Amino acid sequence: MAEMTLRVNGSVRELDVDPRTSLLDLLRERLGLTGTKKGCDHGQCGACTVLLDGRRANACLALAVACDGSEVTTVEGLGGAADGDEPHPLQTAFVERDAFQCGYCTPGQLCSAAGMLAERGPSAVTADLTDDPPLTPEEIRERMSGNLCRCGAYVNIVAAIQEAAR
Amino acid sequence: MNRVEGRDKVTGRARYAFEYPAEDVAYVHPVQAAVTRGRILSVDATDALATPGVLAVLSCAEPPALGSREDAELALFQSDQVAYRGQLVAAVVARAPETAREAAEHGVRIGYDAEPHDVLLRADHPGLYTPEKVNPGMPAETRRGDVEAGFAEAAVTVDATYTTPTLHNNPMEPHATMAVWEENGDLTLYDSTQGAADDRDTIAEVLGLPPERVRVVAPHVGGGFGSKGTTRPNAILAALAARAAGRPVKLALTRQQMYDLTGYRTPTIQRVRLGADAEGRLTAISHEAVEQSSTLMEFAEQTAAPTRVMYAAPNRRTTHRLVRLDVPTPSWMRAPGECPGMFALESAMDELAVAAGIDPIELRIRNEPDVDPENDLPFSSRNLVACLREGARRFGWEGRDPRPGIRLDGRWLIGTGVAASTYPSRRMASTADATVEDGDFVIRIAAADIGTGARTVLTRIAAETLGTAPERVRVEVGDSALPRASLAGGSMGTASWGSAVVRACEALLKNGERGTADTTEDVEGDTGFSRHAFGAQFAEVRVDLDTGEVRVPRLLGVFAAGRILEPKLARSQFVGGMTMGMGMALMEQTIVDERDGGFLNHDLAQYHVAACADVQDIDAVWIEEEDPHLNPMGAKGVGEIGIVGTAAAVANAVHHATGRRVRDLPITPPKLVG
Numbered sequence: 001m002a003e004m005t006l007r008v009n010g011s012v013r014e015l016d017v018d019p020r021t022s023l024l025d026l027l028r029e030r031l032g033l034t035g036t037k038k039g040c041d042h043g044q045c046g047a048c049t050v051l052l053d054g055r056r057a058n059a060c061l062a063l064a065v066a067c068d069g070s071e072v073t074t075v076e077g078l079g080g081a082a083d084g085d086e087p088h089p090l091q092t093a094f095v096e097r098d099a100f101q102c103g104y105c106t107p108g109q110l111c112s113a114a115g116m117l118a119e120r121g122p123s124a125v126t127a128d129l130t131d132d133p134p135l136t137p138e139e140i141r142e143r144m145s146g147n148l149c150r151c152g153a154y155v156n157i158v159a160a161i162q163e164a165a166r
Numbered sequence: 167m168n169r170v171e172g173r174d175k176v177t178g179r180a181r182y183a184f185e186y187p188a189e190d191v192a193y194v195h196p197v198q199a200a201v202t203r204g205r206i207l208s209v210d211a212t213d214a215l216a217t218p219g220v221l222a223v224l225s226c227a228e229p230p231a232l233g234s235r236e237d238a239e240l241a242l243f244q245s246d247q248v249a250y251r252g253q254l255v256a257a258v259v260a261r262a263p264e265t266a267r268e269a270a271e272h273g274v275r276i277g278y279d280a281e282p283h284d285v286l287l288r289a290d291h292p293g294l295y296t297p298e299k300v301n302p303g304m305p306a307e308t309r310r311g312d313v314e315a316g317f318a319e320a321a322v323t324v325d326a327t328y329t330t331p332t333l334h335n336n337p338m339e340p341h342a343t344m345a346v347w348e349e350n351g352d353l354t355l356y357d358s359t360q361g362a363a364d365d366r367d368t369i370a371e372v373l374g375l376p377p378e379r380v381r382v383v384a385p386h387v388g389g390g391f392g393s394k395g396t397t398r399p400n401a402i403l404a405a406l407a408a409r410a411a412g413r414p415v416k417l418a419l420t421r422q423q424m425y426d427l428t429g430y431r432t433p434t435i436q437r438v439r440l441g442a443d444a445e446g447r448l449t450a451i452s453h454e455a456v457e458q459s460s461t462l463m464e465f466a467e468q469t470a471a472p473t474r475v476m477y478a479a480p481n482r483r484t485t486h487r488l489v490r491l492d493v494p495t496p497s498w499m500r501a502p503g504e505c506p507g508m509f510a511l512e513s514a515m516d517e518l519a520v521a522a523g524i525d526p527i528e529l530r531i532r533n534e535p536d537v538d539p540e541n542d543l544p545f546s547s548r549n550l551v552a553c554l555r556e557g558a559r560r561f562g563w564e565g566r567d568p569r570p571g572i573r574l575d576g577r578w579l580i581g582t583g584v585a586a587s588t589y590p591s592r593r594m595a596s597t598a599d600a601t602v603e604d605g606d607f608v609i610r611i612a613a614a615d616i617g618t619g620a621r622t623v624l625t626r627i628a629a630e631t632l633g634t635a636p637e638r639v640r641v642e643v644g645d646s647a648l649p650r651a652s653l654a655g656g657s658m659g660t661a662s663w664g665s666a667v668v669r670a671c672e673a674l675l676k677n678g679e680r681g682t683a684d685t686t687e688d689v690e691g692d693t694g695f696s697r698h699a700f701g702a703q704f705a706e707v708r709v710d711l712d713t714g715e716v717r718v719p720r721l722l723g724v725f726a727a728g729r730i731l732e733p734k735l736a737r738s739q740f741v742g743g744m745t746m747g748m749g750m751a752l753m754e755q756t757i758v759d760e761r762d763g764g765f766l767n768h769d770l771a772q773y774h775v776a777a778c779a780d781v782q783d784i785d786a787v788w789i790e791e792e793d794p795h796l797n798p799m800g801a802k803g804v805g806e807i808g809i810v811g812t813a814a815a816v817a818n819a820v821h822h823a824t825g826r827r828v829r830d831l832p833i834t835p836p837k838l839v840g
Contacts, residue, residue, distance in 0.1 A: 148770060
């Protein structure tokens with residue numbers, strides 16, 4: 001077992017963890033933060049996306065002990081309030097635009113979108129590589145392609161992200 | 167109306183099966199068969215049992231007592247025979263998930279006597295036979311008139327074979343269960359299921375318990391697409407492991423395990439023959455489907471069934487033949503039958519349109535039947551022609567040059583295609599309960615919301631029946647302790663549950679306190695009509711000249727599905743089905759490793775489903791359709807028709823763009839270059 005400190009949604013947690021434990025399993029099985037989902041455990045689906053020190057990351061691909069001293073934001077803390085009662089504009093837009101069906105990929109989509117909106121620089125579909133491109137639907141689609149949605153809500157996810165980014 | 171559980175889903179508060187808290191919970195990890203066919207000679211779990219934290223090992227060395235072995239996929243550890251690679255052969259229960267997994271992977275040695283296996287479907291397989299029935303109880307063969315005479319008199323014919331690969335449902339939430347044995351011997355399962363009541367009954371039967379001693383809780387389910395419609399081994403394994411460990415046990419199948427243990431769509435080989443006169447009127451239709459099942463159980467998909475209702479022709483035949491291979495048992499995947507069957511039929515109709523020199527929309531309109539062409543029943547409503555015409559108008563079909571391979575934009579070849587959709591409109595008996603509590607209305611029904619919006623649409627149905635605002639209605643679903651209801655499957659949910667909710671609300675209005683309903687008699691009266699939804703799908707594709715990459719800038723679906731009860735959610739269902747259909751057209755396939763008998767690409771990096779960047783403009787609209795012969799709401803199901811016909815529309819557009827007719831899905835780049 002290894003001792004570590006993690007700041008999760010604003011709260012400091014002192015933890016003793018099995019070095020085999022992923023950040024995802026730590027959040028879900030130890031800290032009771034089940035909003036972050038496990039879809040593949042291999043970094044292939046994006047359902048476990050959280051903000052790790054402000055950047056989006058697959059929690060299933062991070063060993064918890066390697067995150068010692070880090071700050072993690074999960075879907076429960078996305079709106080800023082610990083109880084989730086202050087929705088982030090993305091959360092409101094996802095509900096209004098029906099940007100999900102079963103809801104299982106949704107926390108990952110939301111954290112991924114929040115991280116994506118804070119990113120700078122070109123993507124694979126940006127024509128001019130020297131500038132920050134405008135947030136076109138094409139840019140959103142490219143940048144959100146690490147988050148799979150089997151229900152097929154992509155059309156509404158892109159619309160919701162556009163709306164929240166305004 | 168927004169989803170009533172929407173806020174819970176975007177804040178992470180909605181709990182799925184694996185996420186319920188329990189004291190002193192343990193974890194179980196499966197061990198899967200490492201051979202494809204053979205016998206287990208020995209099970210050595212010494213190392214696993216010596217691992218600190220391991221609580222129990224389950225295997226056929228000590229077969230657990232079961233009440234029923236009838237469902238061989240659920241009769242865990244009862245036999246030493248291996249029927250397919252990846253079958254459950256043992257499991258390790260431990261205090262920590264990491265321990266369970268490590269001990270399962272390294273601490274259990276199983277000795278096998280392996281036998282030669284046979285895992286590949288072929289149209290000339292000597293084991294092919296005609297099943298008695300196909301899912302869900304339809305005849306395997308139908309015949310009318312003289313098909314050969316119909317082809318002989320035809321001016322134009324098409325005779326082509328189409329194949330679809332093994333496909334996996336891949337819901338985002340893995341199949342998961344938490345099993346809790348209460349002190350009095352009752353069993354509670356938090357299970358990812360499409361039907362809490364049926365799941366409860368099956369689990370009780372397998373475990374040899376009276377149904378009233380088992381409860382299944384599943385308020386939120388992370389997708390299923392058919393794979394959670396029947397009880398899966400995870401539920402039985404969790405219950406057995408919890409009994410062995412003497413504490414609650416959780417199990418979530420890994421993505422890789424899901425490929426072997428949660429069902430899949432059978433690969434199909436379909437020969438379609440069409441004959442038509444010079445004006446394109448069909449003289450004969452023949453649709454012969456070849457599919458597989460396992461050696462354990464028969465599952466026969468109704469692949470040729472849609473051909474029985476689509477087009478008029480005096481001479482017709484549909485057949486299904488099956489071969490039993492050393493593979494897992496196939497099962498339901500979104501629109502079983504209609505989805506792969508309509509890829510073949512609607513591709514063949516496009517080939518006929520090209521061969522006859524007739525516009526593909528006009529060809530379909532010319533073959534529109536007056537009554538159900540196989541049983542002569544009147545259609546309760548049928549608006550395929552209206553869908554085709556409305557779609558043509560919206561999509562800009564008029565003036566389309568039918569010549570293939572002549573439109574070039576830079577390095578992209580451009581084409582458009584159309585295909586029809588259909589799906590049966592059935593319902594099943596359900597019960598519901600409506601009460602007034604603290605001034606609000608509460609509806610209780612063991613329905614399932616797997617992402618379809620069931621909770622929301624039932625709220626709306628209840629509010630309309632009661633003449634109140636949706637905010638005054640609370641609908642409780644997803645628990646076998648609620649009034650019994652049918653499962654979420656076959657696009658029957660809204661029709662089945664909605665009928666019960668309407669009747670319960672009507673009863674409540676009469677007596678003012680409480681209303682109950684059982685629709686068994688209503689549903690028995692659903693005879694005398696052929697009931698189906700119809701639609702038309704339009705696709706525009708761009709095909710890269712050099713790489714064969716296919717992009718789909720536009721997909722439009724126009725549907726006639728009775729009264730659309732909740733437009734925002736219905737559109738999501740249609741568009742979601744079309745999105746999955748586009749994936750089926752272009753990328754989805756599970757590859758079977760002939761040598762070792764397993765599924766080779768069993769994860770989401772290698773089994774490609776449509777991602778955000780694959781989807782551009784997908785839209786769905788519908789036409790107003792009044793149908794008094796369905797149910798109190800006048801609604802047809804919308805969960806599956808969206809995936810029916812999409813793949814054919816895309817394939818037909820690819821032919822229009824390139825001149826290449828791809829009859830073997832998916833349409834990957836190698837099939838379009840060289």
